[in-house]
Amino acid sequence: MKDKTFLALSSLFFLLFFVLVGSVALNQPINSILKAKNIVPSPLKSFGVVFPQVAKISNITTGETGMKVKISVYIRGVDGSILPRRTVQLSSERPLSIEPADTVETNEIGQAEFLVSSSQVGRVKVTAIEMATNTEIINIPTIEFIR
Numbered sequence: 125m126k127d128k129t130f131l132a133l134s135s136l137f138f139l140l141f142f143v144l145v146g147s148v149a150l151n152q153p154i155n156s157i158l159k160a161k162n163i164v165p166s167p168l169k170s171f172g173v174v175f176p177q178v179a180k181i182s183n184i185t186t187g188e189t190g191m192k193v194k195i196s197v198y199i200r201g202v203d204g205s206i207l208p209r210r211t212v213q214l215s216s217e218r219p220l221s222i223e224p225a226d227t228v229e230t231n232e233i234g235q236a237e238f239l240v241s242s243s244q245v246g247r248v249k250v251t252a253i254e255m256a257t258n259t260e261i262i263n264i265p266t267i268e269f270i271r
Contacts, residue, residue: 163201165210165259172197172252172264181269182243192223193267195238197252199230211255212236218248227255242269 173196182190195214199207213227220240228236242248247268252261 163203163205163207165199165207165254165257165261166202166204167259167262169200169202169204170198170254170259170261170263171200172250172261174250174265174267177265178268178270179241181245181271182241183271184243190241190243190269192239192241195240195250195252195264195267197230197236197238197261197264199234199236199254199261206232206234208232208234210234210236212261213253213255214238214240214250215253216240216248216250218242218244218246220248220250240267242267245269245271 175194176191177193179191179193180188182188197212197214199210199212201207208230210230211227212230214222214236215226220242223239226238228238230236236252240250247266249266250264252264253259254261
């Protein structure tokens with residue numbers, strides 16, 4: 125009888141010990157580890173990368189194909205964390221050819237990739253919107269299309 129009681133109390137002690145050591149090691153309270161997190165995208169911490177920023181246009185009369193500009197949009201939360209599996213829509217004030225589509229889901233690093241080209245000369249301001257919360261990503265450089 126005494127051995128069973130000792131074994132039960134020892135098991136309880138070690139279970140509590142490892143839970144508390146894990147909590148201290150992670151430096152977070154247990155309730156914050158266990159609760160679900162729904163992080164909102166940040167319009168200031170999210171950003172876009174455009175490469176190249178100056179590209180040639182496509183010319184239908186001569187048959188020249190224009191350069192495709194790669195736009196990578198990274199979605200980050202208000203705490204700076206990566207937000208995967210978020211839908212991002214790309215648009216602009218001028219007509220652009222957007223590939224693969226104007227709406228793309230972010231990958232595991234929070235990145236959505238688009239390829240754009242234009243048949244008109246000029247600067248283009250591109251707008252990216254995270255669709256679930258309707259958050260506009262404001263840190264995206266402009267693209268200049270030349271002949």
